[in-house]
Structures are given as structure tokens and as C-alpha cells.
Amino acid sequence: MKKGLFTKMILAYSIIISIGFIITATILSFWFQGYYNDQKKNELISQGQYIQDVALEYLNQKVPMDIVEARLKKLGGYSKSDILLITNYGLVEAVSDDKYKKFEGNQIVTTDLVELRKGEKHIIESKEYKDIFKESSHIFIIPMYKEEYFEGAIMMSTPLKYMKEPLDKVYSIIWLSAFIAITGSFFILYYFSQKIIIKPLLEINNAVGKISQGEVGKRIVIHSTDEIGELAKAFNSMADSLEQVDRNRQRFISNVSHELRSPITSIRGFIGGILDGVIPKEKENYYLSITNDEIQRLTRLVNDLLDLTAIESGQLSLYQNVIDINEVIRLCITKFGIQVDSKRVNVDVLFEGNSLQVFADRDRIIQVLTNLIDNAIKYVSEGGRIKITTKTKGAKAYISVFNDGPTISAEDLKHIWDRFYKADKSRTSKSSTGLGLPIVRSILSQHGEDIWVENKEGDGVNFIFTLKRT
Ligand SMILES: Nc1ncnc2c1ncn2[C@@H]1O[C@H](COP(=O)(O)OP(=O)(O)OP(=O)(O)O)[C@@H](O)[C@H]1O
Ligand SMILES: [Mg+2]
Structure with a gap:
């Protein structure tokens, strides 16, 4: 260059x-x-x-x-x-x-x-x-x-x-001045083009080379306000994004490994115990059922991860149809019968009209509702209340899933959509992976729809999402 x-x-x-x-x-x-x-x-x-x-x-x-x-x-x-x-x-x-x-x-x-x-x-x-x-x-x-x-x-x-x-004298003065001016301008030109263009470009080039070799922390130190300065600034912000992506990737890998390690460790322990005869024969079934649970948890984790990756990479296409969201909600609630009973939760359903037609991928919306209701049951207080509401406004349907109980802290609110984020470690069950909300959000953004959460102070937590009406 x-x-x-x-x-x-x-x-x-x-x-x-x-x-x-x-x-x-x-x-x-x-x-x-x-x-x-x-x-x-x-x-x-x-x-x-x-x-x-x-x-x-x-x-x-x-x-x-x-x-x-x-x-x-x-x-x-x-x-x-x-x-x-x-x-x-x-x-x-x-x-x-x-x-x-x-x-x-x-x-x-x-x-x-x-x-x-x-x-x-x-x-x-x-x-x-x-x-x-x-x-x-x-x-x-x-x-x-x-x-x-x-x-x-x-x-x-x-x-x-x-x-x-005298004429020769003046000629020599004129030509000597021209020579001095030409060499002077040459040096000034050399200095400024080195300082203003060449050096910064070399620095940018150098940084690009370093980043492409994996040094994502490399930045360009150019403070000028001209086009080159702008280029350096744009380049640095691109490097910031790359660094962020790299950090997310590392965090993701470490999270996945961590999530995989604990079930594998316990499965290996139990099976090893059975094989070695450390676990008595009459307890074998009990430990095998725990092992089975762990395997189910592993399967869910892997499925969730595959789902999330597929949705985010755009590999999963949507099959959108006209569906009755009220009917889908009813179906999802019935699936949670056992959990609802065991936690003695009251589930209220408040529909606007008997049916509400929306345009969406039925299976994916079931996935969204399942995750939200699962969370609501998981985080509602014992004997608490869950309220699922549908409402319409213009071309949109608003579906909200509310549960009473403690609200989400401001700090956690910023992260609940991040993969593997589990806010209250003591309250989240062992089977939680922290992938539920990221999957929910990805599905809805693939639909071109929105989801947000509202804390109702002293009351509970309300997740609201939108769908297209037909
Ligand atoms: N209804 C809710 N009430 C209070 N906190 C909630 C609610 N829903 C989600 N959260 C908080 O958001 C975090 C992330 O939720 P998310 O559904 O992504 O993960 P999870 O429920 O912990 O795990 P998973 O859904 O994979 O089983 C939860 O750990 C919890 O702290
Ligand atoms: Mg969840």
C-alpha cells in the first residue's frame, strides 16, 4: 500500500x-x-x-x-x-x-x-x-x-x-526561488501525506490484519476529525461489535458446557454407583429414575439450543396460518394441569370475545405460550394467581400472561432475554436453563412481533406480546 x-x-x-x-x-x-x-x-x-x-x-x-x-x-x-x-x-x-x-x-x-x-x-x-x-x-x-x-x-x-x-542575476534569483519552492513543497507534501494519509492508513491496515488474526481487542488510535478519522471511528465501532460477538460466543460456549456438565456428572455417578454395586439393589430404580430425569433435561437443553440456533440463523421457516389464539391458549393451559394443581394456583382466563383470529405459526406460538405459562407457574407464589388475557387494538392482538408474586429487579430486567440468564438462582428449579425467554423473543421477532415485560409493583409480573389480527 x-x-x-x-x-x-x-x-x-x-x-x-x-x-x-x-x-x-x-x-x-x-x-x-x-x-x-x-x-x-x-x-x-x-x-x-x-x-x-x-x-x-x-x-x-x-x-x-x-x-x-x-x-x-x-x-x-x-x-x-x-x-x-x-x-x-x-x-x-x-x-x-x-x-x-x-x-x-x-x-x-x-x-x-x-x-x-x-x-x-x-x-x-x-x-x-x-x-x-x-x-x-x-x-x-x-x-x-x-x-x-x-x-x-x-x-x-x-x-x-x-x-x-543584472538580467542574469534576476534570472538566477527567479529560478533559484522556483527550485527552493519546488523542493520545499515536496518536503511539506511528503510530511503531510505521510502524517495525514499514509500513516493512518497503515495503522488501519495493521489493525485490520491483527483483528482478522483473532486479536479482536485491537483498536485504532486516530483522533483527527477528517474522513480518515471517521473511517477509524467506524472501524473501531465495528471492532467493538466483533469483540462483543466474540465475548458472547465465549460466554455461550462456557454456559453450554456448564449446563451439559452437571447432568452428565450426576448420570455418570449414578450409573457408576449401580455398576460398582455401591448403590444397593433396592435403590437402583430410584436412582435410575433420577438419571432418566437428567437425560430428559439434557434432551430438552439440546433441543432448546438447536431451536434457538435454528431460529436465530433463519433456518427455521414459519408456517403461518389463520389460527384462533383463544383456542391455543386453552390448549396450553390444560397441558399444565398437574403443575397448577400441585402449586394450588388459580388460573384466570379473560378473553375478548369467544374466538380471536390471528395470523401466525401455530406450533411456534404454542412454544411461546408454553414457555410463558411455564415461567408464570414456576415463579408464582404458592396458592397465587395467574391471569391470561387477550385484547385487540387496531390490527393487533395483545396477549398477556400475568402471575402474582415478587417482581423482577431492574438489573435482572436488562438480562432476562439473554441466553442462559437465570435471575433468582434459589427460586429457579434445577431444570431451568435460561433459554425460555430468548426462544420466545426469537420466535416473535421472526413473526415481526414484539414482546415486553411489565412489573406490577406489589402485584406481580406481566409478559405481553402482540400478534397480527386477520
Ligand atoms: N413470570 C416470571 N416471574 C418472575 N421472573 C421471571 C418470570 N419469567 C421469567 N423470569 C425471570 O427470567 C429468567 C429467564 O427466564 P427464562 O424463561 O428465559 O429461563 P428459565 O425459566 O429460568 O429457564 P427455562 O425457561 O429454560 O426453563 C428467569 O430465570 C426468571 O428469573
Ligand atoms: Mg422459562
């Missing part, structure tokens, strides 16, 4: 940044070149102007030669240029440097003279000029007029190296 994403990102951003800076530097260089040339031209023109007055006076024999030459020398030294004073016939009249003395009286401006006379072109720029200026130079010829008559010209030649010196 590091190589792929990181390299691509850095490469893409670096190319974009470099192109940006190179374009900027090129535009800036071109602009500066134009600007500099204009400036230089203006400077030379105004320098030319400085000697123009004296030159004109000299050409009209109003000032002596040495004054003009002194001016030319002064200006030439100041502007690092060689300056020649040209007459209207193109002859060299005066020079700024003695090495040009030999050209005095020579006609050096010929074809350009025509242009200059016309006054069309005031400045002629050229890199080299005949064999006078050998060095590669920038040459300006500024014509001079007196009352519209062409009187002569001033020729100023500046070696290119002097012209380009």
Missing part, C-alpha cells in the same frame, strides 16, 4: 507543483526581460539627451571640441558605453574613448542614415556594428534634430555582457 498510493500521490503532486512553478518562473523571466530592456532603452535615451544639447552646439561650432569630448567621456564611463558623435553625413566627429580616434572623419553610418534622416526610426538596435564595435554589443543610434532638420546622431554602444549582467 505504501509504495502504491504514496508514490502515486507524491509523483502526481510533484509534477503539478513543478509545472506550476516552472510556468510561473518562465513567465516572470520573460516579463522581466521586456521590462528591463524598456528600462535600459529609456535610460540610454535620457543619457543621450544629456549630451544632445552640447553636441548640437558643437556641430554648429558654438562650443569647442574638448568640451564635447569631456561630456562624452564622462557619460561613457558612467554608463559603461562607448559613445560616438556622428554628423548629418554619417562622419565620426567626436569619441568618448581615444581608441576610436582613428575613425574620426570616417563615414561609418551609411544606410542607416536614410532612416535617421526620415526621422522614422529614432533608435537602431543591433548586436554588432560593422568593424567598429568588435565586441558583441547593444547599439543605440539616437538622431538629433534642430528645428526639424537632421543635424547628426549619437551612437552609444554598450557591451552585451554589461547589459545582461
Whole structure:
């Protein structure tokens, strides 16, 4: 991941940044070149102007030669240029440097003279000029007029190296800045993409790897509020759920093993006792009947577990039909005749109308009612009262199973729907597994229906569930 994403990102951003800076530097260089040339031209023109007055006076024999030459020398030294004073016939009249003395009286401006006379072109720029200026130079010829008559010209030649010196300096500054900016942005980019994207992604990747290997407690420590932070948060909450599932699984396994161990231990004890002859012959039947009970309990436990697993995994399909819930309730109550009598419980039935048609899976609803009534009988006080009621409201039928006796504590209320949860250990019989209510709830949620419990303080416990009316 590091190589792929990181390299691509850095490469893409670096190319974009470099192109940006190179374009900027090129535009800036071109602009500066134009600007500099204009400036230089203006400077030379105004320098030319400085000697123009004296030159004109000299050409009209109003000032002596040495004054003009002194001016030319002064200006030439100041502007690092060689300056020649040209007459209207193109002859060299005066020079700024003695090495040009030999050209005095020579006609050096010929074809350009025509242009200059016309006054069309005031400045002629050229890199080299005949064999006078050998060095590669920038040459300006500024014509001079007196009352519209062409009187002569001033020729100023500046070696290119002097012209380009400041330009090169500025170029190197521009390109050096561009280089610094590009490398600077590269490092900033490198640092931030590492810090903001790559490292967090690596951390997430690392955590995912750990979790997939079974370390469900692993979490990502990223506190940023951006998309990566959100991803980390989502990932952590997914890990929480996984951890919870894992914990439930472990608890489930330990509960199942525990529930299986106690009947197996007692069965093994009794049968071993009979086989060893430790249990006397006349007591064998008694112990065998206890063993039988334990085997029944084991069978019930295994059946309950299989039921619950099948319902929760959606393997058990519902066969829903129109059924009379009142009739189903009556049937279920009769099954508990013996328990009801032995505990001297009063069972009241309060139906709304003689029959109540609902749409449900009959066998599953019998399972629900059996579990609820079994609980009611189990947890009702001796000689207490059980009341089963049906009611309708809109499209729903409400079936409640009430028993008087102690209410369920707030703490237990949170857990009674959990598998293997048995609240009052002293009151629950040995045969309890704590799977009844989870099965009830799973069946009803498979029907798309609801179940809840109401504590009636000082009165009893009421389980209510809904079914669809037809
Ligand atoms: N009618 C009730 N009155 C008081 N407490 C109840 C009632 N019904 C359920 N409970 C509490 O809820 C717990 C869970 O009930 P559940 O039916 O799931 O398990 P169980 O009855 O203990 O065992 P099983 O139903 O597997 O024989 C019970 O142990 C009991 O503490
Ligand atoms: Mg029960």
C-alpha cells in the first residue's frame, strides 16, 4: 500500500507543483526581460539627451571640441558605453574613448542614415556594428534634430555582457526561488501525506490484519476529525461489535458446557454407583429414575439450543396460518394441569370475545405460550394467581400472561432475554436453563412481533406480546 498510493500521490503532486512553478518562473523571466530592456532603452535615451544639447552646439561650432569630448567621456564611463558623435553625413566627429580616434572623419553610418534622416526610426538596435564595435554589443543610434532638420546622431554602444549582467542575476534569483519552492513543497507534501494519509492508513491496515488474526481487542488510535478519522471511528465501532460477538460466543460456549456438565456428572455417578454395586439393589430404580430425569433435561437443553440456533440463523421457516389464539391458549393451559394443581394456583382466563383470529405459526406460538405459562407457574407464589388475557387494538392482538408474586429487579430486567440468564438462582428449579425467554423473543421477532415485560409493583409480573389480527 505504501509504495502504491504514496508514490502515486507524491509523483502526481510533484509534477503539478513543478509545472506550476516552472510556468510561473518562465513567465516572470520573460516579463522581466521586456521590462528591463524598456528600462535600459529609456535610460540610454535620457543619457543621450544629456549630451544632445552640447553636441548640437558643437556641430554648429558654438562650443569647442574638448568640451564635447569631456561630456562624452564622462557619460561613457558612467554608463559603461562607448559613445560616438556622428554628423548629418554619417562622419565620426567626436569619441568618448581615444581608441576610436582613428575613425574620426570616417563615414561609418551609411544606410542607416536614410532612416535617421526620415526621422522614422529614432533608435537602431543591433548586436554588432560593422568593424567598429568588435565586441558583441547593444547599439543605440539616437538622431538629433534642430528645428526639424537632421543635424547628426549619437551612437552609444554598450557591451552585451554589461547589459545582461543584472538580467542574469534576476534570472538566477527567479529560478533559484522556483527550485527552493519546488523542493520545499515536496518536503511539506511528503510530511503531510505521510502524517495525514499514509500513516493512518497503515495503522488501519495493521489493525485490520491483527483483528482478522483473532486479536479482536485491537483498536485504532486516530483522533483527527477528517474522513480518515471517521473511517477509524467506524472501524473501531465495528471492532467493538466483533469483540462483543466474540465475548458472547465465549460466554455461550462456557454456559453450554456448564449446563451439559452437571447432568452428565450426576448420570455418570449414578450409573457408576449401580455398576460398582455401591448403590444397593433396592435403590437402583430410584436412582435410575433420577438419571432418566437428567437425560430428559439434557434432551430438552439440546433441543432448546438447536431451536434457538435454528431460529436465530433463519433456518427455521414459519408456517403461518389463520389460527384462533383463544383456542391455543386453552390448549396450553390444560397441558399444565398437574403443575397448577400441585402449586394450588388459580388460573384466570379473560378473553375478548369467544374466538380471536390471528395470523401466525401455530406450533411456534404454542412454544411461546408454553414457555410463558411455564415461567408464570414456576415463579408464582404458592396458592397465587395467574391471569391470561387477550385484547385487540387496531390490527393487533395483545396477549398477556400475568402471575402474582415478587417482581423482577431492574438489573435482572436488562438480562432476562439473554441466553442462559437465570435471575433468582434459589427460586429457579434445577431444570431451568435460561433459554425460555430468548426462544420466545426469537420466535416473535421472526413473526415481526414484539414482546415486553411489565412489573406490577406489589402485584406481580406481566409478559405481553402482540400478534397480527386477520
Ligand atoms: N413470570 C416470571 N416471574 C418472575 N421472573 C421471571 C418470570 N419469567 C421469567 N423470569 C425471570 O427470567 C429468567 C429467564 O427466564 P427464562 O424463561 O428465559 O429461563 P428459565 O425459566 O429460568 O429457564 P427455562 O425457561 O429454560 O426453563 C428467569 O430465570 C426468571 O428469573
Ligand atoms: Mg422459562
